[in-house]
Amino acid sequence: MTYLNGQTPLDDDEKDGLLIPTIATREELDEFEQKNIEEAIQWIFNRSVKAESILTKKFICNLHKRMFGDVWAWAGKFRTTNKNLGLDKWQIPTALKNLCDDTLFWVQNETFAADEIALRFKHRIVSIHCFSNGNGRHSRLMADVIISKVYKLPLFSWGTKNLIQEGKARSNYLNAIKAADNGNYEHLLRFAGS
Numbered sequence: 102m103t104y105l106n107g108q109t110p111l112d113d114d115e116k117d118g119l120l121i122p123t124i125a126t127r128e129e130l131d132e133f134e135q136k137n138i139e140e141a142i143q144w145i146f147n148r149s150v151k152a153e154s155i156l157t158k159k160f161i162c163n164l165h166k167r168m169f170g171d172v173w174a175w176a177g178k179f180r181t182t183n184k185n186l187g188l189d190k191w192q193i194p195t196a197l198k199n200l201c202d203d204t205l206f207w208v209q210n211e212t213f214a215a216d217e218i219a220l221r222f223k224h225r226i227v228s229i230h231c232f233s234n235g236n237g238r239h240s241r242l243m244a245d246v247i248i249s250k251v252y253k254l255p256l257f258s259w260g261t262k263n264l265i266q267e268g269k270a271r272s273n274y275l276n277a278i279k280a281a282d283n284g285n286y287e288h289l290l291r292f293a294g295s
Contacts, residue, residue, distance in 0.1 A: 111234055134235070141167035
C-alpha cells in the first residue's frame with residue numbers, strides 16, 4: 102500500500118488484521134472503510150448521548166470499532182506499536198483519560214467556545230494517536246459528536262472535501278493541524294467550518 106502525507110503506515114501484524122482478504126488496492130480499502138464509517142455515523146447520530154458518556158475510553162473505543170470493525174480486527178483497540186507520530190503506546194490510556202477529564206472540565210466551565218472545545222479535543226486525540234489507523238477520521242467524527250450531541254450545533258463541514266485523498270483540501274487540513282500543534286487553533290477552526 103502507498104501512504105499519503107500525514108497517513109500512518111501499518112506494520113505487518115496490523116495488516117494481517119484485515120478482515121476482508123479480497124481487498125487488493127488502497128481504493129478498495131477506502132471504499133470498505135467508508136461504508137463501515139457511514140454505518141457508524143448512522144449509529145451515533147440516531148441516539149441520545151451526554152458529554153459524560155462521550156468523554157470516556159469506552160465510548161471512544163466503541164466508536165472506533167463501529168467505524169472500522171467490519172474491516173480491521175484491531176478496530177477499537179489501542180495500538181500496540183509505536184508510530185511515526187503520536188505518544189508512546191504505553192502513554193495512551195493515561196493521556197486519553199487526561200484529555201477526557203480536561204474536555205469535560207472545559208464543557209462544564211465554558212472555558213472555550215463550543216467549536217474550539219470540540220476542535221481542541223479533536224487535535225489532542227489525533228496527537229495521542231490511540232489506534233493503529235483511522236485516527237484522523239475518528240478524531241473528526243468525535244469533534245462532530247461533541248459539537249452535535251453536547252452543544253446541539255451543526256456538524257463541521259471539514260472543507261466539504263474527501264480528506265483521505267491527496268489534494269488542496271487535505272493539504273489545508275494538514276497545515277491547520279500543524280498550526281494547532283503550535284497552539285494556533287484559528288486555522289483549524291476556519292477549516293472545520295469551511
